[in-house]
Amino acid sequence: xxxxxxxxxxxxxxxxxxxxxxxxxxxxxxxxxxxxxxxxxxxxxxxxxxxxxxxxxxxxxxxxxxxxxxxxxxxxxxxxxxxxxxxxxxxxxxxxxxxxxxxxxxxxxxxxxxxxxxxxxxxxxxxxxxxxxxxxxxxxxxxxxxxxxxxxxxxxxxxxxxxxxxxxxxxxxxxxxxxxxxxxxxxxxxxxxxxxxxxxxxxxxxxxxxxxxxxxxxxx
Amino acid sequence: xxxxxxxxxxxxxxxxxxxxxxxxxxxxxxxxxxxxxxxxxxxxxxxxxxxxxxxxxxxxxxxxxxxxxxxxxxxxxxxxxxxxxxxxxxxxxxxxxxxxxxxxxxxxxxxxxxxxxxxxxxxxxxxxxxxxxxxxxxxxxxxxxxxxxxxxxxxxxxxxxxxxxxxxxxxxxxxxxxxxxxxxxxxxxxxxxxxxxxxxxxxxxxxxxxxxxxxxxxxxxxxxxxxxxxxxxxxxxxxxxxxxxxxxxxxxxxxxxxxxxxxxxxxxxxxxxxxxxxxxxxxxxxxxxxxxxxxxxxxxxxxxxxxxxxxxxxxxxxxxxxxxxxxxxxxxxxxxxxxxxxxxxxxxxxxxxxxxxxxxxxxxxxxxxxxxxxxxxxxxxxxxxxxxxxxxxxxxxxxxxxxxxxxxxxxxxxxxxxxxxxxxxxxxxxxxxxxxxxxxxxxxxxxxxxxxxxxxxxxxxxxxxxxxxxxxxxxxxxxxxxxxxxxxxxxxxxxxxxxxxxxxxxxxxxxxxxxxxxxxxxxxxxxxxxxxxxxxxxxxxxxxxxxxxxxxxxxxxxx
Numbered sequence: 001x002x003x004x005x006x007x008x009x010x011x012x013x014x015x016x017x018x019x020x021x022x023x024x025x026x027x028x029x030x031x032x033x034x035x036x037x038x039x040x041x042x043x044x045x046x047x048x049x050x051x052x053x054x055x056x057x058x059x060x061x062x063x064x065x066x067x068x069x070x071x072x073x074x075x076x077x078x079x080x081x082x083x084x085x086x087x088x089x090x091x092x093x094x095x096x097x098x099x100x101x102x103x104x105x106x107x108x109x110x111x112x113x114x115x116x117x118x119x120x121x122x123x124x125x126x127x128x129x130x131x132x133x134x135x136x137x138x139x140x141x142x143x144x145x146x147x148x149x150x151x152x153x154x155x156x157x158x159x160x161x162x163x164x165x166x167x168x169x170x171x172x173x174x175x176x177x178x179x180x181x182x183x184x185x186x187x188x189x190x191x192x193x194x195x196x197x198x199x200x201x202x203x204x205x206x207x208x209x210x211x212x213x214x215x216x217x218x219x220x
Numbered sequence: 221x222x223x224x225x226x227x228x229x230x231x232x233x234x235x236x237x238x239x240x241x242x243x244x245x246x247x248x249x250x251x252x253x254x255x256x257x258x259x260x261x262x263x264x265x266x267x268x269x270x271x272x273x274x275x276x277x278x279x280x281x282x283x284x285x286x287x288x289x290x291x292x293x294x295x296x297x298x299x300x301x302x303x304x305x306x307x308x309x310x311x312x313x314x315x316x317x318x319x320x321x322x323x324x325x326x327x328x329x330x331x332x333x334x335x336x337x338x339x340x341x342x343x344x345x346x347x348x349x350x351x352x353x354x355x356x357x358x359x360x361x362x363x364x365x366x367x368x369x370x371x372x373x374x375x376x377x378x379x380x381x382x383x384x385x386x387x388x389x390x391x392x393x394x395x396x397x398x399x400x401x402x403x404x405x406x407x408x409x410x411x412x413x414x415x416x417x418x419x420x421x422x423x424x425x426x427x428x429x430x431x432x433x434x435x436x437x438x439x440x441x442x443x444x445x446x447x448x449x450x451x452x453x454x455x456x457x458x459x460x461x462x463x464x465x466x467x468x469x470x471x472x473x474x475x476x477x478x479x480x481x482x483x484x485x486x487x488x489x490x491x492x493x494x495x496x497x498x499x500x501x502x503x504x505x506x507x508x509x510x511x512x513x514x515x516x517x518x519x520x521x522x523x524x525x526x527x528x529x530x531x532x533x534x535x536x537x538x539x540x541x542x543x544x545x546x547x548x549x550x551x552x553x554x555x556x557x558x559x560x561x562x563x564x565x566x567x568x569x570x571x572x573x574x575x576x577x578x579x580x581x582x583x584x585x586x587x588x589x590x591x592x593x594x595x596x597x598x599x600x601x602x603x604x605x606x607x608x609x610x611x612x613x614x615x616x617x618x619x620x621x622x623x624x625x626x627x628x629x630x631x632x633x634x635x636x637x638x639x640x641x642x643x644x645x646x647x648x649x650x651x652x653x654x655x656x657x658x659x660x661x662x663x664x665x666x667x668x669x670x671x672x673x674x675x676x677x678x679x680x681x682x683x684x685x686x687x688x689x690x691x692x693x694x695x696x697x698x699x700x701x702x703x704x705x706x707x708x709x710x711x712x713x714x715x716x717x718x719x720x721x722x723x724x725x726x727x728x729x730x731x732x733x734x735x736x737x738x739x740x741x742x743x744x745x746x747x748x749x750x751x752x753x754x755x756x757x758x759x760x761x762x763x764x765x766x767x768x769x770x771x772x773x774x775x776x777x778x779x
Contacts, residue, residue, distance in 0.1 A: 050674075054677070054678075078678060079677050079680050079682060081678070082678075084678065085671075085674060085675050085678045091671055091672055093694070095693040095694055095696075095770055095773050095776055104679065105679045107680070136774055136775075138775035139774060156678075
């Protein structure tokens with residue numbers, strides 16, 4: 001199990017497809033720090049996230065270890081890893097209200113119901129969406145949906161964040177705003193963040209170490 | 221539990237078919253101790269081939285089924301080639317696809333009521349155009365050549381083939397290929413047939429084979445529309461099987477084996493035709509002829525599809541009118557008066573078959589959807605779809621002529637003491653409902669965005685919680701739609717209910733078919749109306765529930 005304010009250690013991880021090496025990463029991410037993995041599509045960078053989150057597609061093979069605050073979670077069930085996932089689409093559950101999306105994510109140890117609702121409302125307020133609890137996700141703008149997705153992942157009290165091009169579908173000014181929001185919140189809570197992207201501006205805004213992958217495949 | 225779901229499902233499909241085939245084969249060679257057959261002989265086959273007019277019955281089953289399938293596929297291919305991707309196409313598609321849910325018997329009666337000498341079309345044009353004061357003394361329905369049956373089968377199978385073809389067409393890239401050929405100067409239809417049709421055809425072969433199996437071996441539509449002196453092979457076989465003279469069952473089983481051979485011969489014939497058509501097409505497209513003037517052919521293509529749909533739609537309306545018709549003499553296009561007397565007289569005897577239909581339909585659908593969901597959940601865990609082999613097994617009950625294994629299954633269920641029970645009837649319905657439920661649900665299930673599962677799991681939700689709280693509600697519309705398809709299939713089942721129920725389970729469909737084409741038109745109207753309303757209500761229910769449940773959730777409440 002992971003505790004909060006943790007270090008995410010990616011030890012000598014290699015990912016291969018049909019015997020062909022895609023990438024190799026060896027790094028440690030401290031609380032509040034961002035590690036950016038940059039590369040073109042097909043470079044295996046999203047697969048790295050899937051491996052760390054526990055969703056690796058069986059067609060890929062991976063080696064190496066993942067440590068969360070010194071605990072080896074390489075073979076943990078995805079449910080026990082406490083990874084916070086953000087994709088390029090907000091992927092809000094369309095059959096639930098905005099508030100129900102947050103309640104689904106909130107750990108069950110927070111109770112009673114009244115307190116759960118208060119926490120969810122507060123979390124919405126912290127991303128600038130006060131009073132959106134009962135809204136239908138589909139009626140929100142793209143930027144608002146992205147902020148709900150962020151609130152949802154943070155309220156689940158993750159041990160670290162895995163970001164898969166989470167800003168690429170937002171328009172330019174929303175993108176800046178969202179980047180700042182995500183990285184500020186992560187720093188504030190002290191979460192290690194792994195970001196994969198093909199957008200250099202994302203990498204620069206993140207301000208941490210940048211690893212480039214897949215260059216040999218494309219640049220030959 | 222989930223681990224065993226796929227094996228369980230395949231068992232449910234394969235065991236009745238295989239054991240039923242064996243159960244047909246043994247009596248066909250004279251072995252059925254319960255009826256005094258203790259030694260093997262070819263006598264049942266000899267008896268069978270000595271029946272008067274038997275070669276004509278066989279030839280008709282073979283030719284009618286093959287010709288109907290060819291025409292239906294040609295119409296569908298021509299229509300897709302002519303109009304795919306246009307507004308006309310979408311309009312016609314919306315018009316045609318509901319017809320898929322109309323049970324065969326109701327469609328056949330509606331069609332008969334349209335084209336019969338005293339039918340609606342004749343009335344519409346009489347006497348002002350035709351001069352007919354009395355219906356022509358002409359055998360249009362039940363004609364000796366089986367033309368009415370061929371056309372009836374065509375109009376019923378066109379919606380099915382259209383739907384499976386469209387499911388096989390790749391969505392976005394598709395039209396680009398046609399546009400490229402058009403830029404090269406090819407006509408729209410030629411371009412489609414040269415580029416998009418071959419891959420589509422390869423994917424719809426199994427459904428086509430199922431159509432051939434149904435068309436060569438169907439009983440319900442043949443009774444209503446088919447030739448009567450002699451009847452087609454499957455109709456005669458069922459007659460013998462249900463004859464009070466039990467010894468006729470040996471001959472019936474021998475005939476069922478011949479029926480399988482007839483259907484297999486039609487399939488082989490189809491495979492040969494495939495090769496010939498492919499060779500001709502390759503030769504033609506080598507010449508570089510452009511076929512650029514095809515607008516007349518495109519009009520014929522859409523015209524024939526629309527006509528076939530109108531024949532069924534019109535027929536269904538005429539059925540409904542007949543059910544409430546008062547006096548309705550021949551040249552009158554509409555009845556002189558309306559009356560609910562037939563309804564009030566028929567209703568008491570309608571209740572019991574209706575309840576049986578509902579119970580069998582609902583229970584078999586619930587069992588099927590549970591098995592299908594378990595299989596799909598298992599497939600998601602393992603990433604193994606079972607590939608073409610599993611698909612072939614799924615189609616097995618649809619590819620083997622029903623008669624071929626239902627005869628044996630009836631004898632088996634009777635001999636082990638479960639015959640004519642609710643269990644046996646519902647079980648045999650599941651055999652036919654399950655494949656359709658699986659085929660309807662597997663596509664939306666497999667295209668579900670797996671990142672939702674990933675998010676659910678990362679948020680700590682267990683597999684069960686992910687299924688019930690995320691997948692199930694998000695796929696509820698697709699699940700209910702698949703259940704509605706399954707219910708429509710169950711409602712329409714004639715032969716399985718008749719044989720496995722040993723005549724003791726009357727459903728709306730068995731009662732409707734039993735009325736035959738010579739029956740009272742008002743009562744036929746009532747039964748056919750109820751028969752076609754049941755699937756329709758299922759689909760309305762499937763659309764309404766998510767709309768009400770998720771009325772405040774715009775993205776998934778549907779139309």
